[in-house]
Amino acid sequence: MSKLKLNLGPQHPSTHGVLRLILELEGEKISSCEPDVGYLHRGMEKMAEKLSYIQYLPLVDRIDYLAGFFYSELFCRTVEKALGIELSLRVKAVRVLLLELNRIASHLLWMGSFLMDLGAVSPFFYAFRERELILKYFEKISGQRMMNNYFVFGGLRRDIAFLEDVENIIKILPDKIRDYENLITENPIFIQRTKGKGILDKETAFNFGITGVNLRASGINLDFRKKDYLYEEIEFNPVVLDGCDAAARYKGRILEMKESIKIISQVLEILRLEKEFKQQLINPLNLTLPEGEYIQEIEAPRGLASIYIKSTGEKSPYRLKWRTGSYYSVNLLRNILKGAYLNDAIAISGSLDIILPEVDK
Amino acid sequence: MNYLYFLYIEFLAKHNIPQLFGDLTFYIIPCCIIFAALLVVVLALVLFERKLLGWFTQRKGPNRVGFWGILQTLADAFKLLCKENITPRGAERFLFNLAPVVIFVPVMIALGLIPYSSEFTFMNFQTNLLIFIVIGAMPVLSILLAGWASNNKYSLFGAMRSVAQILAYELPMAFVILSVAALGSSLNLTQIIYAQSTRTGMFGWFGIPCIIGFVIMFICVVAELNRCPFDLPEAESELICGYNTEYSGMRFAIFYLSEYSMLFANSMLLAVLFLGGFLSPLGKYLSPIIFPPEISGVMVYFEQAFWLFAKTFLIIFVIIWIRATFPRMAQFDLLKFSWAILLPVSILNFFLMVIFKYLTGGGYV
Numbered sequence: 001m002s003k004l005k006l007n008l009g010p011q012h013p014s015t016h017g018v019l020r021l022i023l024e025l026e027g028e029k030i031s032s033c034e035p036d037v038g039y040l041h042r043g044m045e046k047m048a049e050k051l052s053y054i055q056y057l058p059l060v061d062r063i064d065y066l067a068g069f070f071y072s073e074l075f076c077r078t079v080e081k082a083l084g085i086e087l088s089l090r091v092k093a094v095r096v097l098l099l100e101l102n103r104i105a106s107h108l109l110w111m112g113s114f115l116m117d118l119g120a121v122s123p124f125f126y127a128f129r130e131r132e133l134i135l136k137y138f139e140k141i142s143g144q145r146m147m148n149n150y151f152v153f154g155g156l157r158r159d160i161a162f163l164e165d166v167e168n169i170i171k172i173l174p175d176k177i178r179d180y181e182n183l184i185t186e187n188p189i190f191i192q193r194t195k196g197k198g199i200l201d202k203e204t205a206f207n208f209g210i211t212g213v214n215l216r217a218s219g220i221n222l223d224f225r226k227k228d229y230l231y232e233e234i235e236f237n238p239v240v241l242d243g244c245d246a247a248a249r250y251k252g253r254i255l256e257m258k259e260s261i262k263i264i265s266q267v268l269e270i271l272r273l274e275k276e277f278k279q280q281l282i283n284p285l286n287l288t289l290p291e292g293e294y295i296q297e298i299e300a301p302r303g304l305a306s307i308y309i310k311s312t313g314e315k316s317p318y319r320l321k322w323r324t325g326s327y328y329s330v331n332l333l334r335n336i337l338k339g340a341y342l343n344d345a346i347a348i349s350g351s352l353d354i355i356l357p358e359v360d361k
Numbered sequence: 362m363n364y365l366y367f368l369y370i371e372f373l374a375k376h377n378i379p380q381l382f383g384d385l386t387f388y389i390i391p392c393c394i395i396f397a398a399l400l401v402v403v404l405a406l407v408l409f410e411r412k413l414l415g416w417f418t419q420r421k422g423p424n425r426v427g428f429w430g431i432l433q434t435l436a437d438a439f440k441l442l443c444k445e446n447i448t449p450r451g452a453e454r455f456l457f458n459l460a461p462v463v464i465f466v467p468v469m470i471a472l473g474l475i476p477y478s479s480e481f482t483f484m485n486f487q488t489n490l491l492i493f494i495v496i497g498a499m500p501v502l503s504i505l506l507a508g509w510a511s512n513n514k515y516s517l518f519g520a521m522r523s524v525a526q527i528l529a530y531e532l533p534m535a536f537v538i539l540s541v542a543a544l545g546s547s548l549n550l551t552q553i554i555y556a557q558s559t560r561t562g563m564f565g566w567f568g569i570p571c572i573i574g575f576v577i578m579f580i581c582v583v584a585e586l587n588r589c590p591f592d593l594p595e596a597e598s599e600l601i602c603g604y605n606t607e608y609s610g611m612r613f614a615i616f617y618l619s620e621y622s623m624l625f626a627n628s629m630l631l632a633v634l635f636l637g638g639f640l641s642p643l644g645k646y647l648s649p650i651i652f653p654p655e656i657s658g659v660m661v662y663f664e665q666a667f668w669l670f671a672k673t674f675l676i677i678f679v680i681i682w683i684r685a686t687f688p689r690m691a692q693f694d695l696l697k698f699s700w701a702i703l704l705p706v707s708i709l710n711f712f713l714m715v716i717f718k719y720l721t722g723g724g725y726v
Contacts, residue, residue, distance in 0.1 A: 119689025125418035
C-alpha cells in the first residue's frame with residue numbers, strides 16, 4: 001500500500017497553531033510520526049542572559065502559563081538556595097497551597113481538553129467552571145488570573161488572604177470530581193477509546209525521560225514532591241497506577257486532584273496555627289548570585305521541571321536552562337503513535353498532557 | 362391531498378383559469394411549501410440545538426441577535442450568503458460544485474414523503490417507506506463527491522469514513538424497517554400510522570412490541586446522520602471538519618442545511634414508524650374539545666401535525682442530549698458494533714416481529 005503523508009497541524013483544531021505532527025499513514029494506520037516544535041518559541045533561555053534576576057522573574061510564569069506558580073517557585077527557590085535564605089513555615093505553607101491549587105487547575109483544564117479531543121463537549125465546560133473558582137481566587141490574591149508573579153525571592157509579594165475561599169473550593173471540588181467520574185470514567189465509549197490505547201511501558205518511559213503522572217501511570221513510583229523541602233510537613237501518597245495506557249493516565253490525574261485536595265486541607269491547618277507572617281526579602285536591585293552552578297527541581301503538573309543556572313557573579317546568569325516535562329512527552333510521540341490509528345492519535349497525544357509553551361520555551 | 366387538490370382547482374375555476382393549468386402547477390406548490398418550511402424548520406432546529414447544548418454545558422447559548430437569540434441563525438445564514446465561494450486549487454471544479462446540489466435534492470424528496478397529517482402528504486405512493494430508504498441513502502454519494510473533489514486529505518478521510526459508516530448502518534436499519542412493514546402490513550407510511558391506531562393511544566404504537574427495533578433504528582439514524590457519538594466523518598479534533606472542510610459561503614450553508622433537514626426528516630420517520638406519527642398519544646384528538654365545531658374539522662389536521670412535530674422534537678432532543686454527553690466512538694469499534702451486534706439483533710427482531718404478527722393473528726392491524 002502506498003503511504004500517505006499527512007500534516008497534522010499547525011493549522012488544525014486540536015493542535016491550534018503550535019504543534020505540527022508529520023504523519024505517514026498506511027490506510028488509517030500511522031507508520032511514522034515526526035513532531036515539529038518551535039511555533040511558540042520565545043527565547044526564554046536567551047532572554048535570561050540579558051535580564052537581571054528580578055527582571056526575568058515575571059517572565060518565568062509564562063513558560064507554562066497553565067502552571068505558572070511552579071516555574072515561579074522554581075526560579076525563586078534557586079535564588080534563595082544560592083543565597084542561603086530560609087523560608088518561614090507560613091511562607092512555605094502558602095507556596096504549597098498555591099502550587100497545589102495550580103496543579104488542580106492545570107489538571108482540570110487538561111481533563112476538559114482531553115475529553116474535547118475525544119469528542120465530548122460538556123466536560124470541557126464543567127472543568128472550566130471549577131477552574132474558574134481557582135482562577136478567581138488567584139486573581140483575588142495576586143491581581144492576575146494566570147501569570148500571577150506572586151512569589152518573590154525570599155517570600156511572597158504579600159501575605160495570603162481570603163482563605164475561606166480556598167475552604168469553599170476544597171469543599172465543592174470532591175463533589176464535582178465525583179460528577180466527572182460518573183459522567184466519564186464509567187462511560188463505555190470512553191473506556192473503549194482509552195483502555196489499552198497508547199501503551200507506555202516502564203522501559204520506554206525511562207528511556208524517553210518521561211516524568212510526572214505519565215510515568216506514575218506506568219507503575220513507577222517517582223514523585224519529586226517526596227524529596228521537596230516544601231512538602232516536608234505534609235503527608236500524601238503519590239498516585240501510582242499500573243495501567244500504562246491512556247485510561248490510566250486519565251485516572252492518575254483525577255486521583256492526583258483528590259490527593260491535592262488532601263494536601264490543601266493539611267496546609268490550611270498549618271496556616272490556621274501559624275499566623276505570624278515573617279519573611280526575609282532581598283533587595284533585588286543589586287542581586288547577584290555567587291559564582292557557580294545551581295540546579296533545582298520541582299514536580300510540575302506535566303512532570304519534572306528543573307532549572308540550571310550558571311552564574312559568573314554578574315547581575316544576570318551566564319547561562320540558564322529549563323527542563324520541562326512536556327518536551328519529553330512530545331518526543332515520545334514518535335514512538336507511541338507508531339502503529340496507532342489516526343482515530344486514536346489525538347486521544348493518545350491528548351492523554352500525555354502536552355503544553356506547547358513549555359516545550360518551545 | 363385530494364382535498365387540497367380540489368380546493369386549488371375550485372379556487373382557479375373562480376378566476377376562470379383552465380383546469381389544465383391547475384393540474385400542471387399543483388405539484389410545484391408543495392415543493393415551494395417544503396422549501397419554505399424547511400428553511401424555517403432548520404433555522405429553528407439550529408437554534409434549538411445551540412440553546413440546548415448551551416444549557417447542557419452551563420452556558421446561555423445564543424442570546425444577542427433578536428429577542429432571546431431568536432434571530433441568531435438567521436444572521437448566521439445571512440453572513441454565509443455574503444461570503445465568498447472559494448474553490449480550492451487542484452479541486453475537481455465540476456464535482457466540487459455538484460456535491461451540494463446532490464445532497465440537497467434527496468433531502469427535499471425525503472421531506473415530501475412524510476405524512477404530516479392524515480390528508481397531507483406531498484407525495485403519497487404505495488411504497489413511501491421504500492422510497493424514503495432509497496432516498497435517505499443518497500446523501501452519502503454527495504459526501505463522497507465532496508470529499509474526493511476537494512483535493513484535501515482530511516476531506517477524503519471524512520468521506521471514506523462516512524461511506525463505510527453509512528453502509529454498515531443501512532443494513533440493520535433495513536431489517537428493522539422490514540419488521541415494521543410486516544407489523545403494519547404496508548409500505549405506505551399513512552397506512553402504517555393507521556395500523557398503530559387499533560389500540561388506545563400510546564398502546565398501539567409499534568414502539569412497544571418492536572422496542573428492540575426502535576432502539577436499533579434510533580442508533581442507526583444517529584449513525585447515518587453522522588452525529589455524536591458517531592460523528593467520525595466530521596470529527597473536529599481529528600479531521601477538522603471532514604468532507605466539507607474546503608467548502609465556504611453558500612455551499613457550506615447548503616451542506617449545513619441538508620444535514621439538519623436530514624436530521625429532521627429521519628427523526629420524523631422514527632416518529633412515524635414507532636411513535637404513531639400524527640396520532641394523538643391520548644387516543645382521542647383534542648381539537649373537538651378545544652375548538653368550536655365549525656373549525657374543529659380543519660383543526661384536527663393541524664393537531665395531527667402538532668403531534669408529529671412534538672414527537673419529532675422529542676427525538677431530536679434525545680439526539681442532542683446524547684451529543685452533550687458522550688465522547689466519540691472509535692472507527693473500528695463503530696463498524697464492529699454495527700456488523701457484529703446490530704445486524705444479528707435486527708434480524709432476530711425481524712423474526713420475532715413476524716412471529717408476533719402471526720400469533721396475534723394479524724389482529725394488530
